[in-house]
Amino acid sequence: MSNAAARLPLPPGPGPLASLRAYGRNPAVYFQKLFAEYGPVVRWRGYMDMYLLNNPDDVRTVLTQAWPRYTKRNIDYRVLRQTMGEGLVTSDGEFWARQRRLMQPMFHARVVNGFDAAINRATADLAARWRTRPADEAFALDREMSRLTFRIVGETLFGAGIEEYAEAVASLLDETNVNPKTLSALLTLWPWLPVPGNRRFKRHLQLLDDIVYGLIARRRASGEQREDLLGLLLAARDEHEQPMPDRQIRDEAITLLLAGHETSATALDWTFHLLGQHPDVEANLLHELQQVLRGAPATAADLARLPFLKQVVQESMRLYPPVWGLSRRAEQDAEFGGYRIPKDAYVVVLPYTLHRHPDWWEAPERFDPARFSPARSEGRHSYAYIPFSAGPRACIGIGMSMLEVQLVLAQLLPQFEVRTVPGHPVVPQPSVTYRPRFGVRATASVRA
Numbered sequence: 001m002s003n004a005a006a007r008l009p010l011p012p013g014p015g016p017l018a019s020l021r022a023y024g025r026n027p028a029v030y031f032q033k034l035f036a037e038y039g040p041v042v043r044w045r046g047y048m049d050m051y052l053l054n055n056p057d058d059v060r061t062v063l064t065q066a067w068p069r070y071t072k073r074n075i076d077y078r079v080l081r082q083t084m085g086e087g088l089v090t091s092d093g094e095f096w097a098r099q100r101r102l103m104q105p106m107f108h109a110r111v112v113n114g115f116d117a118a119i120n121r122a123t124a125d126l127a128a129r130w131r132t133r134p135a136d137e138a139f140a141l142d143r144e145m146s147r148l149t150f151r152i153v154g155e156t157l158f159g160a161g162i163e164e165y166a167e168a169v170a171s172l173l174d175e176t177n178v179n180p181k182t183l184s185a186l187l188t189l190w191p192w193l194p195v196p197g198n199r200r201f202k203r204h205l206q207l208l209d210d211i212v213y214g215l216i217a218r219r220r221a222s223g224e225q226r227e228d229l230l231g232l233l234l235a236a237r238d239e240h241e242q243p244m245p246d247r248q249i250r251d252e253a254i255t256l257l258l259a260g261h262e263t264s265a266t267a268l269d270w271t272f273h274l275l276g277q278h279p280d281v282e283a284n285l286l287h288e289l290q291q292v293l294r295g296a297p298a299t300a301a302d303l304a305r306l307p308f309l310k311q312v313v314q315e316s317m318r319l320y321p322p323v324w325g326l327s328r329r330a331e332q333d334a335e336f337g338g339y340r341i342p343k344d345a346y347v348v349v350l351p352y353t354l355h356r357h358p359d360w361w362e363a364p365e366r367f368d369p370a371r372f373s374p375a376r377s378e379g380r381h382s383y384a385y386i387p388f389s390a391g392p393r394a395c396i397g398i399g400m401s402m403l404e405v406q407l408v409l410a411q412l413l414p415q416f417e418v419r420t421v422p423g424h425p426v427v428p429q430p431s432v433t434y435r436p437r438f439g440v441r442a443t444a445s446v447r448a
């Protein structure tokens with residue numbers, strides 16, 4: 001492959017430094033325009049050279065041939081490593097494979113489905129708070145969803161109440177912005193640089209460390225042998241019967257806390273927003289929930305009887321994939337669509353643009369959950385829809401987040417009419433997650 005590929009032309013694309021402003025406004029939307037103009041393999045020479053792929057077959061090639069061909073050895077993961085260390089999201093190769101095998105059992109459906117009671121309890125507490133609030137009082141829905149999903153990850157995986165830290169962690173994500181594409185995030189690669197962003201970053205990181213090392217110390221001191229993720233990490237032994245170093249337990253724990261809450265919270269934000277904008281879809285969903293649940297919260301087992309609920313969540317994540325783009329490093333020359341992707345290239349695949357690909361989605365901009373019905377899904381390329389990525393490096397939390405998002409909606413929607421405050425712009429900001437730039441100001445009035 002590499003010799004043949006060496007003779008091929010590089011992919012088409014705009015001239016150097018073209019449209020930095022359009023990129024800055026919204027890279028996902030900008031890249032979608034590039035694909036429409038140049039086809040499914042594009043080279044964008046912006047502030048760095050990027051090779052963008054939008055053909056589902058090509059995307060499959062990149063995502064299934066992970067290590068050693070398409071690795072995470074690039075600037076994005078270097079920045080993420082400043083926070084997550086060598087956890088499951090950022091590590092690669094043999095080391096990653098061993099850690100993944102070790103943690104996989106915690107994410108089996110059998111285990112995850114048992115989280116339904118904890119998810120429902122956390123949601124019921126939120127609902128009780130919402131009931132005490134005047135119907136017309138606006139609040140930050142995004143913050144509340146973030147708090148809720150943080151509590152859920154903390155309780156289910158670490159058996160600990162960590163909700164009190166949710167605000168601090170949200171600030172870490174807001175202020176230091178682990179978005180690798182921002183200057184402040186890039187500067188964290190040189191932590192000794194005395195810029196205010198770095199000082200804030202260190203402070204927040206220290207706090208995260210305190211939370212996690214505190215959890216580890218408390219569990220050890222209690223002598224308790226719980227079968228949650230923390231228990232699993234603490235009990236793990238390598239081939240020399242050595243326990244996992246605390247630093248590695250910290251990296252895995254912080255990775256799961258961060259990867260496992262902002263993503264689900266973003267999915268919930270957009271779903272509430274979309275339902276508020278589409279009362280006909282909301283009415284259909286409420287009808288299904290009422291028929292099946294009759295006012296009770298859903299259990300994991302109930303979800304099989306709530307097909308429209310799942311379709312609503314799938315469609316929301318199609319239009320607003322919480323992880324909108326993924327990058328890799330090509331470790332050798334490769335060919336895509338007759339073009340050369342050179343060794344060491346920064347390769348990008350974009351759930352956002354695949355999910356709006358006109359070849360695979362009819363009227364892609366329309367919010368139409370029924371497009372995920374079995375009949376209408378037939379024949380769709382499996383890589384045209386990848387909110388959780390795919391292949392060996394796919395999200396380990398798919399089952400958990402689908403359960404969580406559906407149960408939260410199933411409990412809150414029948415009780416509250418959630419509406420975005422008129423005049424408050426709900427527009428995306430493609431950071432690491434595709435979250436609403438100004439948050440979501442909303443009201444929640446109790447349904448009669």
Ligand code: HEM
Nearest residue numbers: 088089259260263264267322323388389393395396397401
């Ligand atoms: C709606 C919710 C979620 C979405 C959309 C989502 C999406 C993703 C995506 C796209 C990746 C691939 C990232 C990459 O290639 O770098 C990923 C990886 C990962 N996710 Fe999620 N995720 C969600 C929820 C969760 C939850 C609840 C957890 C755990 C509690 C979790 C833990 C992880 C981990 C550990 C990885 C790295 C997997 C590996 O490489 O082995 N995620 N997720």
